[in-house]
Amino acid sequence: MKKQLFRNWILWFAWLLMASVTHLFGNNAATLAVLLASVLTPPILALPLLFAKHAVKSTALMTQKTVCADETLRGFLRIRRGGFFPAHRLFCVLHCENRLTCEVTAQRESCGLHKNTEMSFCVTAAHHGQLKLTLSTCLSDLFGLFVRRIPKQSGCTVTVLPKSLSTDVFSQDDATAQPENETYSQTRPGFDFSETYAIREYVNGDPVRSIHWKLSQKTDRLMVREYGLPISRQSPDDKDMVADSTVTGLSLQVSDSTDKRIVHRIFRLLLSAALLVGIGGSILHMTGRMDLWWVLLPAVYILSVCAAFCRSKKTALWFHMALGAVLLLAGVFGFRQFADGGGTFLNRLFVASETRQAYLYDRFTASGSDSGLIFFLLLLCIIIAVLCAAGVRRKNPLFALPPFLLLAGTQIYLGVFPGAGWILLTFAAFALLLAFVQNGKLKPTVYMPFLILVTLITVVTLATYPGANKTLAFVSESIRDRFDEKITTSALETQNIQVNPTKIQPDNAEESTDGADAVKKPEGFVGAHLGTIQQIEALAVRLLILFIVMHLLVLLGWLGHRRLQMKKYRARFHSPDTAFAIKALFDYLIAELKIFGLITANKDYSEYGGQITQLLKAEHFPDYQNAVGLWQEAVFSDHSMTEQQRTEMQNILNDTFKKIDAQAGVGMRCRLMMFRLFGKIGGKHAKKAML
């Protein structure tokens, strides 16, 4: 618990640091708002904890009062939350004390707090005695920064009985009992006379029954036959002796579903990726290598998506490491420009921020509507990020928020406001989608239109934003210049002058990389820097547009491929092989029902009766059964199918679609339409037809 708290505090401080750095650069109302919000939100959110602690009751309950040693006992932690005030997470420590042996073990667990929460745990005790289970709990706030201890809650006691052999081993029916045991003890004699352990001479005290009379007759001495000891029917004493050498103590397991863990992992990945982007962005900006930043963004975007999508933990780690390496390289590359170390770096930092102010001022006075748009976009980003975080309730989801804000801050500082905002939007939306897709809640048919929409809006906004005309003119000019440059091999200075003919910039670009010069001649530096910024902006917009167009092209290509496949699939409905056509029709029906909510597990299609009646109405069930019957006849019988059966199947299919359409809402209809246009039908029929 303490570790977790510590981590959260560190994260918060890192975020505060980032926010203040952003504010230092940006120095406008937006960055100040972000900084203030990040300072104030956690303490404000922690306030309700003061009142919530009395409303939470937690109890540990055991299913049995007594248990044998080495047996597993199941118990429940039942947590009830009353009251009005929110508390986000509950940390509990379950102490387990054996009063006889004085062993104490503790298990720490934490869980989200809902109205009624139940957690199950298992207790196994190696030794007998009385186990006393005590529960101490704390509440934590939304961010996991503050905790509040709850007054001691009631525990319970469990009596652990010594191990004993249950009598029903012997009285079980033989029909379900075991065949003769094959393994016998190698070290001890026992009672099972079907196996001989050893033959030895009689010693005083052996029971007379154990004398082997035939052998005694042969050897002329009194011989005793000892019987075997089957291992699994050992007496309780034997087991105790074995158990003593390995003290297992007490183990507790708290069940947690795996899919939650997966989504949690994705969020962690996205969070760290976003943080890296933020940090990398700031570093690059400080070092003045903004062009690298624009190369970086797509790389980071692709890598983080890869990391989130890949299946195994190991590959995710590799992707992540690659991500880190890319950013690190960029940072190192940027810092190499400062040969003289930190002094010039700081100078440059302040000068750069002044330049920034001047440039922004120029920009805002030129197009007044921009600042309103920035705020709107920032707000939108925040809302989306909050939704993103709140939509998937994870261990500490709101920590996904700072990176998005951070991104917003750095992007806005870069000056490409609408484009940056939309990149953020796509990024956040993509993260949200990813989480749901990984959770298995969304199918491609749902998120594809959304993705296309977002991308389209991005392009449109980019093309129409107030500074676009200027930037596009600049871009076309610089492209033309590139051509000229190739032909005439003109120098960089001339290009600079050509690019900004309206402004007076006597200094050349090389001077801007020299920090010491810049300090000496601030006026000249500002001018030169302004040119560089515009150049960078042009490059950025170009890259961005290129990136989005590529994205769109890939999407379109993929959709076209799907459409083609679907057409090929539909052609099969009229194939001369009737049985094949019926199979294809039925697959199509099942695929559509799946979209509509049919969950197919390892079941025969005829066994989905209950589910079908839930999806459609009960009177449509016979239709479905007919369809299943026809399909089964087509698949599992030897005789060929008639044309009439094909038309029957087609009729059933059409009827079912009508019924589905009549019941579906708007969203479902969109999904069905998407499926009918681009849907993909699984199964091996599709592959076969392709061949």
Place this chain on the structure above:
Amino acid sequence: MQKELIPILEEIHKAFIDGNGTAGILLTAILANGHVLLDDIPGVGKTTLAMSASRVLGLEYRRVQFTPDVLPSDITGFSMYDKQSGGFVYMPGVVTAANILLADEINRTSSKTQSALLEAMEERQVTVDGQTHPLKNPFLVIATQNRVGTAGTQQLPFAQLDRFLVCLKLGYPDFEGQMEIIRDRQNGNPVDAIKQIADCGQVLSMQNAAQAVTVKDSLVAYITRLAIATREHSDVELGISPRGALGVNRMAKALAYLSGRDYMIPGDVRNVFLPVCGHRILLKQESGQTTPEQILTEILEKVPVPDGEK
């Protein structure tokens, strides 16, 4: 449902109130030419079911009440010295005359008497004094046993349990069923009023038809996968034997025929899997409270159902 089988089932249901389709499975087992073990507590209608089935099908019916002093020779017959001819004469036992042999309370007799049934059940013949006598065709054993009061009983060995195609548990009737049973028996036993619908020849032809049901390779693979899954399950000591897998196939074919199809579907296999395999699985001692039924259901959930591809 196969047309000629509907009146047969209806007639059986006149005497035997069926809560969970046991009569259908019994009829399926008869069509599959397999032996049936009815395993339940006393008084739920095991004997009634066996008797009404044999009467409806017009089969020769013999009943042996197994007690501790029933001897193998009572089952298989024996040779006796005949004074007149001066040679040995074979005196047929109870199996020779029967199409359906009801072995009542089979676990109450000694194990050697139980073993006397082994050859009859598997090879459908008996050998006495080196002479082999074929049995009637069809020959079916419907054995009953109950688990209550196991004192003084001899449990069937696994070798013999494996020879029973299905093991059925009848269970108590529900409220309506119980009322109907009491109502039906106000005026005599309805078993006496059961009419013969089919005869021996018809039963044989139905068995042949059931044998001819088409089984696609995907379903053969499905049955094999199910059998292997029982063998590889961590809680199972002894899984389904090859004879058990064959039994599943036979029963599923018969069920397909009973349902009026000439091809087998995965549903047939799934429906017969529990009755056919429930008694063939031996659990490990560590498995605790789990029953074979739970494990089989789990396997049915786990093994993918064929979707028609090979």
